[in-house]
Amino acid sequence: MKVILIGFMGAGKTTVGQLLAKKTNLAFLDTDQLVSQRTGQTPGEIFATVGELGFRQLEQTILQENLVKQGVMATGGGIIELAANRQLLKNSTVPVIYLSGSFGQTVERLVKDNSRPIVRNKSLLELAELWEQRLDKYAEIATETIYTDNKTAEQVAEEVSQYMKAYHDETIENR
Numbered sequence: 001m002k003v004i005l006i007g008f009m010g011a012g013k014t015t016v017g018q019l020l021a022k023k024t025n026l027a028f029l030d031t032d033q034l035v036s037q038r039t040g041q042t043p044g045e046i047f048a049t050v051g052e053l054g055f056r057q058l059e060q061t062i063l064q065e066n067l068v069k070q071g072v073m074a075t076g077g078g079i080i081e082l083a084a085n086r087q088l089l090k091n092s093t094v095p096v097i098y099l100s101g102s103f104g105q106t107v108e109r110l111v112k113d114n115s116r117p118i119v120r121n122k123s124l125l126e127l128a129e130l131w132e133q134r135l136d137k138y139a140e141i142a143t144e145t146i147y148t149d150n151k152t153a154e155q156v157a158e159e160v161s162q163y164m165k166a167y168h169d170e171t172i173e174n175r
């Protein structure tokens with residue numbers, strides 16, 4: 001991968017990733033979409049049939065298989081739940097961008113879309129608890145954090161692309 005986007009559900013990883021892929025002329029890969037392609041089921045259906053752990057195992061296989069490919073990867077919001085995935089991301093040389101923002105603006109995006117099983121099954125308080133539990137895990141593996149509040153997805157994609165250019169130039173200089 002050339003870049004991997006991580007962050008909570010609704011951070012904009014898929015939306016920004018698609019815009020970024022266009023901008024940089026790279027392939028777009030999304031772990032949620034790849035899991036769905038492999039199983040023929042949505043994340044919601046997979047959660048309902050094999051549970052969250054079953055989904056996480058599929059997600060891990062997809063992450064491992066696709067890390068070596070060239071492109072922009074958007075991950076699922078829970079990719080950081082498994083220690084093995086955090087290790088895979090930490091050990092890779094790919095820049096990992098954490099799309100971060102306030103809980104308020106993130107929830108505003110999520111309530112407009114009822115497709116996420118984790119959001120559907122949780123109260124706002126439980127979602128806030130999950131948010132708290134996950135923050136350190138995103139920060140721990142990120143090579144860069146980009147704050148998304150009050151920015152359009154296009155603006156965020158532009159910031160990530162600037163970061164990729166700087167990262168690439170620095171890597172060449174250090175060779």
Ligand SMILES: Nc1ncnc2c1ncn2[C@@H]1O[C@H](COP(=O)(O)OP(=O)(O)OP(=O)(O)O)[C@@H](O)[C@H]1O
Nearest residue numbers: 008009010011012013014015076077109151152153
């Ligand atoms: N910067 C932004 N400003 C406003 N709305 C946004 C922004 N980024 C994304 N959105 C909207 O928020 C919603 C969630 O975005 P998206 O599906 O890209 O999130 P995600 O991080 O991929 O979530 P998940 O972890 O569930 O895959 C979409 O409706 C999208 O259009």
Ligand SMILES: O=C(O)C1=C[C@@H](O)[C@@H](O)[C@H](O)C1
Nearest residue numbers: 009043076077078116117118
């Ligand atoms: O944050 C999560 O746990 C999830 C996020 C989505 O991207 C999907 O991967 C699924 O709905 C679970």
Ligand SMILES: [Mg+2]
Nearest residue numbers: 013014032074
């Ligand atoms: Mg997504």
